[in-house]
Amino acid sequence: xxxxxxxxxxxxxxxxxxxxxxxxxxxxxxxxxxxxxxxxxxxxxxxxxxxxxxxxxxxxxxxxxxxxxxxxxxxxxxxxxxxxxxxxxxxxxxxxxxxxxxxxxxxxxxxxxxxxxxxxxxxxxxxxxxxxxxxxxxxxxxxxxxxxxxxxxxxxxxxxxxxxx
Amino acid sequence: xxxxxxxxxxxxxxxxxxxxxxxxxxxxxxxxxxxxxxxxxxxxxxxxxxxxxxxxxxxxxxxxxxxxxxxxxxxxxxxxxxxxxxxxxxxxxxxxxxxxxxxxxxxxxxxxxxxxxxxxxxxxxxxxxxxxxxxxxxxxxxxxxxxxxxxxxxxxxxxxxxxxxxxxxxxxxxxxxxxxxxxxxxxxxxxxxxxxxxxxxxxxxxxxxxxxxxxxx
Numbered sequence: 347x348x349x350x351x352x353x354x355x356x357x358x359x360x361x362x363x364x365x366x367x368x369x370x371x372x373x374x375x376x377x378x379x380x381x382x383x384x385x386x387x388x389x390x391x392x393x394x395x396x397x398x399x400x401x402x403x404x405x406x407x408x409x410x411x412x413x414x415x416x417x418x419x420x421x422x423x424x425x426x427x428x429x430x431x432x433x434x435x436x437x438x439x440x441x442x443x444x445x446x447x448x449x450x451x452x453x454x455x456x457x458x459x460x461x462x463x464x465x466x467x468x469x470x471x472x473x474x475x476x477x478x479x480x481x482x483x484x485x486x487x488x489x490x491x492x493x494x495x496x497x498x499x500x501x502x503x504x505x506x507x508x509x510x511x
Numbered sequence: 512x513x514x515x516x517x518x519x520x521x522x523x524x525x526x527x528x529x530x531x532x533x534x535x536x537x538x539x540x541x542x543x544x545x546x547x548x549x550x551x552x553x554x555x556x557x558x559x560x561x562x563x564x565x566x567x568x569x570x571x572x573x574x575x576x577x578x579x580x581x582x583x584x585x586x587x588x589x590x591x592x593x594x595x596x597x598x599x600x601x602x603x604x605x606x607x608x609x610x611x612x613x614x615x616x617x618x619x620x621x622x623x624x625x626x627x628x629x630x631x632x633x634x635x636x637x638x639x640x641x642x643x644x645x646x647x648x649x650x651x652x653x654x655x656x657x658x659x660x661x662x663x664x665x666x667x668x669x670x671x672x673x674x675x676x677x678x679x680x681x682x683x684x685x686x687x688x689x690x691x692x693x694x695x696x697x698x699x700x701x702x703x704x705x706x707x708x709x710x711x712x713x714x715x716x717x718x719x720x721x722x723x724x725x726x727x728x
Contacts, residue, residue, distance in 0.1 A: 429686075496728065503570070506680070507548055
């Protein structure tokens with residue numbers, strides 16, 4: 347089983363959902379060897395009908411308390427540009443495609459996704475470019491995302507507040 | 512005439528005194544060696560809470576007691592705080608002293624997309640709750656990373672210094688999400704905090720007085 351997880355966060359991203367379940371996208375995913383597609387659609391109005399055939403399964407839901415499990419089980423994550431889902435996917439070492447919502451272009455949330463893209467941790471595209479990107483991307487070129495270093499923060503703090511070692 | 516002069520002189524005196532106090536509180540100060548310190552943590556909500564708890568998780572047991580401030584109705588943060596603190600208890604063996612922690616709730620100071628002017632009013636309103644709380648806790652250190660809720664807390668902490676009650680060290684950590692621009696609370700607290708930490712080099716270049724330690728969450 348190879349699984350793709352699509353997440354739009356707490357709001358909605360109808361264009362992405364429509365794009366990803368379009369016939370050509372699904373065909374590309376099948377060709378790449380994926381046979382399960384799970385969509386988290388938030389409060390979107392595009393609600394694809396779930397189905398299950400021998401070669402392909404589509405699951406759809408709006409929200410869950412935690413996306414941890416779905417991220418964990420995914421072989422590929424396609425996500426909106428929200429910082430939370432980007433970071434969580436990368437921390438779990440999942441190949442990540444961030445799709446930006448052009449309708450929200452000036453949102454500061456994009457800063458992080460853009461930067462992480464610049465550093466080679468994820469792929470980045472708009473809805474219309476998604477099929478092309480899926481077709482051409484080489485997951486092995488993604489750089490792994492090293493965990494942050496809170497110990498540097500605590501060492502700094504210990505020093506400036508005057509805690510004895 | 513004389514009374515106006517006296518009044519003016521008193522007012523001028525007060526202003527000078529206020530500036531002198533501000534200068535002392537905000538200016539450089541000596542590091543006093545200590546064994547432990549009272550910590551006040553503002554857990555903003557959502558991603559802010561996740562980030563700040565990662566930082567708190569790296570702190571030693573010398574940071575005790577820990578007072579968490581959360582916005583009213585933010586059950587998610589309350590849950591995350593309990594699970595972090597319980598986890599550290601589970602990891603410590605029963606013979607070691609673990610940090611004590613408390614949870615405090617204050618009204619939200621700024622909802623997302625609230626206008627600037629009305630957030631000024633709600634911020635004053637939350638000062639009404641924040642100041643007595645900070646006065647009661649008398650923290651040595653305030654640790655925060657936005658959003659709005661932390662501004663009245665930091666202003667209250669600053670007031671403790673101005674009033675001569677206690678010099679509180681204010682540490683602000685800008686969110687990992689901020690690569691090129693500061694958040695609104697960052698823009699305000701950059702001037703009021705003792706240490707202003709950013710997590711991307713672009714921000715360090717723009718704000719040379721900030722502290723850059725790499726990515727810490």
